[in-house]
Every structure is written in C-alpha cells, then in structure tokens.
Amino acid sequence: MNKLDIFKNGVTKENPILVQQVGMCATLAVTTSLLNGIGMGIAVIAVLTGSNIVISLLRKFIPDEVRIPAFVIIIAAFTTIVDLLMHAYTFALYQALGVFIPLIVVNCLILARAEAFAFKNGVVDSIVDGLGMGVGYLVAMILLSSVREFLGNGTLFGINVLPASYEPMMIAIQPPGAFIILGLLIGLVNYLSRRKKA
Amino acid sequence: MNLISLFITSAIVNNIIFSQFLGACPFLGVSKKIDTAAGMGIAVIFVITLASVITYIVQKAILDTLGLQYLQTIMFILIIAALVQFVEMFLKKSAPGLYQALGIYLPLITTNCAVLGVAIINITKEYSFIEAMVNSVGTSLGFLIAIVLFAGVRDKVDNADLPESLKGSAISLVAAGLMSIAFLGFSGLQL
Amino acid sequence: MKNSYVRLGGILFLIAAISAGVLAFLNDSTKDLIAKNEAMAATSPEVLEAVMPGSVMFNDYADAALVETIKSENGKFVNLQTAVDGSNNELGYVVRTFSTVAGYGGDMELFVGISPDGKITGVNVVSHSETSGLGSRTTEPSFTSQFAGKDATAEITDFDAITGATKSSKSFLSAVNNAISIYDQYLK
Numbered sequence: 001m002n003k004l005d006i007f008k009n010g011v012t013k014e015n016p017i018l019v020q021q022v023g024m025c026a027t028l029a030v031t032t033s034l035l036n037g038i039g040m041g042i043a044v045i046a047v048l049t050g051s052n053i054v055i056s057l058l059r060k061f062i063p064d065e066v067r068i069p070a071f072v073i074i075i076a077a078f079t080t081i082v083d084l085l086m087h088a089y090t091f092a093l094y095q096a097l098g099v100f101i102p103l104i105v106v107n108c109l110i111l112a113r114a115e116a117f118a119f120k121n122g123v124v125d126s127i128v129d130g131l132g133m134g135v136g137y138l139v140a141m142i143l144l145s146s147v148r149e150f151l152g153n154g155t156l157f158g159i160n161v162l163p164a165s166y167e168p169m170m171i172a173i174q175p176p177g178a179f180i181i182l183g184l185l186i187g188l189v190n191y192l193s194r195r196k197k198a
Numbered sequence: 199m200n201l202i203s204l205f206i207t208s209a210i211v212n213n214i215i216f217s218q219f220l221g222a223c224p225f226l227g228v229s230k231k232i233d234t235a236a237g238m239g240i241a242v243i244f245v246i247t248l249a250s251v252i253t254y255i256v257q258k259a260i261l262d263t264l265g266l267q268y269l270q271t272i273m274f275i276l277i278i279a280a281l282v283q284f285v286e287m288f289l290k291k292s293a294p295g296l297y298q299a300l301g302i303y304l305p306l307i308t309t310n311c312a313v314l315g316v317a318i319i320n321i322t323k324e325y326s327f328i329e330a331m332v333n334s335v336g337t338s339l340g341f342l343i344a345i346v347l348f349a350g351v352r353d354k355v356d357n358a359d360l361p362e363s364l365k366g367s368a369i370s371l372v373a374a375g376l377m378s379i380a381f382l383g384f385s386g387l388q389l
Numbered sequence: 390m391k392n393s394y395v396r397l398g399g400i401l402f403l404i405a406a407i408s409a410g411v412l413a414f415l416n417d418s419t420k421d422l423i424a425k426n427e428a429m430a431a432t433s434p435e436v437l438e439a440v441m442p443g444s445v446m447f448n449d450y451a452d453a454a455l456v457e458t459i460k461s462e463n464g465k466f467v468n469l470q471t472a473v474d475g476s477n478n479e480l481g482y483v484v485r486t487f488s489t490v491a492g493y494g495g496d497m498e499l500f501v502g503i504s505p506d507g508k509i510t511g512v513n514v515v516s517h518s519e520t521s522g523l524g525s526r527t528t529e530p531s532f533t534s535q536f537a538g539k540d541a542t543a544e545i546t547d548f549d550a551i552t553g554a555t556k557s558s559k560s561f562l563s564a565v566n567n568a569i570s571i572y573d574q575y576l577k
Binding site for chain 3: 088
C-alpha cells in the first residue's frame with residue numbers, strides 16, 4: 001500500500017466514525033458546536049499520531065505478551081500531554097470538552113490503530129496512518145457538529161448565518177439530536193457508497 | 199443534594215447513555231439481544247462500582263497527597279485494566295457460573311469509557327466517598343436500564359422493512375435518539 | 390519462566406517511568422499558566438466588570454497573615470482579594486463579606502470593590518435568600534449601581550432603599566458598610 005492509499009483509507013473507506021463507528025462517546029457528546037467538534041478532532045489527531053509514532057518506534061522493544069498494557073500507558077501519556085497543553089493554552093475549549101479529553105485514552109480507535117497498524121509497520125507509514133484516521137475522524141466531527149450547530153442554533157462558529165426569523169431547532173444540539181443526526185449521516189454515507197458500487 | 203435525589207438523577211435524569219453519552223460503544227455493539235444486553239449491563243455495574251471505590255481511594259490517598267494529579271489518567275486506566283483482569287480470574291475460579299454469563303463482556307469493559315468517565319466525574323464533581331458510591335451505582339444502573347430497553351427496541355427495528363442504506367447502525371442511532379427524547383422528559387422532575 | 394516475568398515487568402515499568410517523567414516535566418512547565426486560567430475562570434466576567442470595571446481576575450491578597458487577622462476580628466468577613474487587569478496591574482481591593490444586619494432570608498453575601506484612593510468601584514451579590522421579586526431586586530444593577538463612586542472612608546447612611554424591600558436594602562447596606570470598615574481599619 002502506498003502512502004496516499006493509507007491516508008485515503010482512513011479518511012474515506014474506513015472512516016472511523018461514519019464507517020467503523022468506533023469512539024462514539026465523544027463524537028456524540030461534544031459536537032454541539034463546530035468549534036468544539038474541530039477542537040476534539042485535532043486533540044484526537046495529536047494523540048493518535050503521537051502514540052502511533054512511539055509504538056512503531058518501540059515495536060521491536062515491546063514484547064508481545066505485554067503489548068496491550070504498554071499501548072495503554074503510551075496512549076494515556078499522550079492523552080495527558082494533550083490535556084495539560086489544552087488546559088494551559090486553550091482554556092475555553094478545555095472547559096467545553098471537559099471529561100471527554102481524558103476519555104480520549106479509551107477511544108477504541110486509538111488502541112485499534114496501535115494494535116492493527118503501528119505495531120506492525122514502520123514509523124513513516126504509522127504517521128500517515130495516524131494522520132489519515134485522525135483526519136477521517138475530524139471530517140466526521142466537522143460534518144456532524146456543523147449540521148447540529150446550524151440547525152440547533154442558526155450559527156456556524158458562533159456567527160449567525162440564518163436570518164433572525166429562524167426559530168432554532170433546539171433538539172439538534174440536545175442529546176437526542178446527536179443520535180438522530182449521526183444516524184442519518186451514516187445512512188447517507190451508506191447510500192452514497194452503495195450507489196458508487198452499483 | 200441528598201443521596202436519594204443524587205441516585206435518581208444519576209440513574210435516570212442524567213442517564214449515562216441518553217444524556218451523557220458515556221459507554222456508547224458497548225451500547226451500540228452489545229444490544230442486539232435482550233439477554234446479552236442484560237449480561238453486559240450487570241457486568242458494567244459490577245466493574246464501575248469496584249473501580250470507583252479503588253480509584254477514589256487512590257486519588258485521595260496517593261495522587262492528592264503527593265500532588266501527582268497529572269498522573270490521574272494513567273493511574274485510573276491502569277487500575278481499571280488490572281481490575282478487569284483480576285475480576286475475570288476471580289470469577290473463573292470461584293464462580294464459574296457467573297463467569298460463563300459475564301466472562302465474555304469483561305475484556306470489552308476496559309475500553310468502555312463509562313468506567314473511566316464515572317471515576318473521573320466522581321473526582322471533578324468533588325463528591326464525598328458516599329456520594330461517589332451512590333453516583334457510581336446509580337449511573338451504572340442507568341446503563342443497565344438503557345441498554346436493556348434499547349435491546350428490546352432494536353429487536354423490532356431489525357425486523358422492520360427499511361431502505362437498505364438505513365439498516366444496521368444508522369437506524370439504531372435514530373431509535374436511540376427517539377429514546378433519548380423520552381428520557382429528556384425526566385429532566386422536568388423536581389428533585 | 391521467572392526471569393521472563395521480571396523482564397516483562399521491567400519493560401513495562403521502564404515505559405511507565407519514562408512516561409511519568411515526561412508528564413512531570415510538562416506539568417511543571419504548564420502549571421503556572423493553568424493556575425492563572427483557573428483563577429480567571431473562578432469569577433465570571435459579569436461579576437468582575439460589576440465589582441471592578443476593567444479587571445480580569447481577583448488574586449489572593451499578598452499579605453495572607455493580614456487576611457487571617459481580619460477573619461479572626463471580623464466575624465462577617467469572608468475574604469480579601471486584589472483585582473488586576475490584563476497586564477497584571479493592581480486596580481484595587483475586593484472585600485467579600487456577609488451583611489451585619491440580617492435581611493428576610495438571613496445574611497446576604499457581597500463582593501465590594503474599593504479603589505486604592507478610597508472610592509467604592511462596584512458591588513455584586515454573591516448569595517442571598519431574599520424574597521423573589523422584592524428583596525431579590527437588591528441584586529439588580531438599578532439598585533447596586535448607586536454605590537459605585539461613593540466615598541469608602543466613612544460609613545454610608547444616605548441611600549435609596551427599594552420600596553417594599555427596606556429590610557433587604559438595609560441588610561445589603563450593612564454588608565457594604567462592613568467592607569468600608571474593613572478598608573478603613575486595615576487597608577487605608
């Protein structure tokens with residue numbers, strides 16, 4: 001597989017949210033606004049790429065028997081790094097994302113990439129895989145959060161994009177909206193990929 | 199807030215799935231049949247409660263006293279992973295019946311964000327030990343309620359005549375959204 | 390067999406130790422910024438603006454011993470802080486105190502801002518249990534704004550009480566006057 005294919009694979013064919021449906025908690029919870037969705041997406045890219053790099057560098061050193069605990073420690077360390085940096089430099093975003101920043105550590109996507117890719121491939125490929133999967137995650141977050149903020153608040157990035165006469169569909173930024181809109185988005189992706197095949 | 203209202207709030211009003219979104223992966227993954235859903239739910243109650251006791255003590259006795267709060271994430275996830283292993287070994291030896299019923303769900307629980315989520319929330323909300331326990335039991339009971347109810351709904355949905363693209367997780371999410379609307383109604387409870 | 394366990398444990402320990410070391414270093418280099426962020430978030434922008442216009446946060450008062458002295462001598466006093474602006478210039482004192490005269494729902498708790506030259510800069514209610522719609526109107530700007538600019542070197546006696554809520558208004562005033570007495574006694 002060449003580098004471009006690895007990257008494209010993560011963004012489209014195996015998109016973590018829209019196709020594999022892993023790491024759902026944060027996806028549903030923080031996509032109430034576009035800014036939060038992008039912030040979370042970037043945090044996940046950082047942890048995923050960082051842990052992919054370290055794990056692929058250490059793959060000869062980590063024995064098979066203890067690879068899972070070793071992955072968990074490395075992922076937790078990167079999560080804490082992101083947590084501390086956001087706490088110090090992007091405080092408003094840190095407060096908005098709350099408990100979902102430390103919870104990146106249990107995002108199944110990251111452990112799955114460590115096990116399925118980084119532990120078996122070289123550093124460069126692992127970086128590309130991390131970025132590809134991460135960007136795929138970010139794209140899905142952007143899609144979901146922009147639809148939710150647009151319908152639920154009439155804004156994008158907090159700026160009004162609809163006339164004042166628009167009555168916001170509150171349900172879109174409340175919990176039910178997260179489930180329903182994500183369900184419909186996945187349905188749309190299924191539909192498009194089926195049409196492409198046919 | 200008194201303990202009873204804390205319990206009801208954590209179990210129903212702020213339901214872990216429908217309003218906090220913790221544990222969404224197993225919620226969607228292990229809810230195809232009512233009995234497996236119930237098995238998962240009970241295993242989660244067991245692990246969340248145990249994990250909350252241990253992480254609470256570790257936080258107060260070790261991390262807070264030594265000023266090592268920044269190691270919280272690493273410590274908690276290692277405790278949870280070790281605990282799940284331990285529970286699995288213990289059940290295998292001393293309660294084979296229970297192990298057969300719950301065993302297959304245990305490994306899945308390590309990466310269930312509900313466990314870590316509840317442990318962290320107990321600390322950030324500055325609960326006392328008793329409040330933390332009530333919150334943990336209530337929240338995990340809420341998980342059981344949600345996943346069993348959802349499995350019942352899904353049973354019907356999966357047999358419905360649907361457009362091919364909506365089948366599977368797409369329609370499941372929409373169904374979960376409709377159940378979440380029902381749970382929104384509880385937020386009117388005056389506690 | 391034994392040896393391989395030791396080796397596995399050792400490798401895991403090594404990974405954990407290096408991770409902890411990296412985190413300790415990062416924690417050390419970010420902790421000042423994080424503490425500042427938390428302090429800025431502790432008080433909402435509306436309260437900051439109402440008590441001391443132009444301030445971005447309230448810092449703990451430098452002389453902690455003095456704060457303890459005031460606490461032991463004045464039972465209604467809660468805390469003394471310094472309001473600072475974005476470039477960390479000190480703008481004045483912020484006294485947090487309960488009222489000395491009870492309202493209908495007990496003592497009210499207030500932030501009172503006092504400038505270094507002895508003028509009240511603003512007042513904000515932290516907590517109260519006055520009757521909603523009557524005594525609670527003491528929390529509104531139309532009532533609280535009359536104190537801004539008043540002299541903080543003498544007790545305030547002359548003020549516009551809210552009609553129908555005299556008792557709440559007097560409770561509010563007593564808290565302001567307690568802040569003034571603290572300023573006069575310890576800070577002037």
